[in-house]
Amino acid sequence: KNQVEQSPQSLIILEGKNCTLQCNYTVSPFSNLRWYKQDTGRGPVSLTIMTFSENTKSNGRYTATLDADTKQSSLHITASQLSDSASYICVVSDRGSTLGRLYFGRGTQLTVWP
Amino acid sequence: EADIYQTPRYLVIGTGKKITLECSQTMGHDKMYWYQQDPGMELHLIHYSYGVNSTEKGDLSSESTVSRIRTEHFPLTLESARPSHTSQYLCASSNVGTSSYEQYFGPGTRLTVT
Numbered sequence: 716k717n718q719v720e721q722s723p724q725s726l727i728i729l730e731g732k733n734c735t736l737q738c739n740y741t742v743s744p745f746s747n748l749r750w751y752k753q754d755t756g757r758g759p760v761s762l763t764i765m766t767f768s769e770n771t772k773s774n775g776r777y778t779a780t781l782d783a784d785t786k787q788s789s790l791h792i793t794a795s796q797l798s799d800s801a802s803y804i805c806v807v808s809d810r811g812s813t814l815g816r817l818y819f820g821r822g823t824q825l826t827v828w829p
Numbered sequence: 830e831a832d833i834y835q836t837p838r839y840l841v842i843g844t845g846k847k848i849t850l851e852c853s854q855t856m857g858h859d860k861m862y863w864y865q866q867d868p869g870m871e872l873h874l875i876h877y878s879y880g881v882n883s884t885e886k887g888d889l890s891s892e893s894t895v896s897r898i899r900t901e902h903f904p905l906t907l908e909s910a911r912p913s914h915t916s917q918y919l920c921a922s923s924n925v926g927t928s929s930y931e932q933y934f935g936p937g938t939r940l941t942v943t
Contacts, residue, residue: 759835820871822871
């Protein structure tokens, strides 16, 4: 069964600190993995997308890693800001259909305190 | 920021009412999607469309219906709303020609059925 599991479920950090969010998946055949940021009451916004051959990708203070062998990914946030408070969702796409079906994790709810 | 719009943003209605959630995109994308998301849970695909006059049911069974008469417009209709339909509904679109299958999300409609 294709699944995406994220940990931790929630995380509280102080402003300026770093944090790392984890994602494990069983989706096969694998196409790509994305990290989305979803602010409360808003739609998800893409942060990074990685294919099988990529093992790291950065977007400003966000750095995503991918280990396709162990089917794990992480999202590292550097020097956190209050605006980083949001849900971070790991999404994996398969390549078994023309639709490019997406499998969503439940997200990690990050809260950054001043 | 993605050019995909949803109206209304918030809706509170009584049981038995007919409602239509609007979704429009100005990016010329062929593929469009409707997701349902409950608090703290993953997004579930309920409908999708490959293009004009194409509609398909998603992974999660839904009593809603959709139509795709124009490329830019993908409305979702509930003929008779029930409290179990209370949820957030997210619309998304993607470009068929994009190998990364990047999906762009609208801001969502928060529906409450009393």
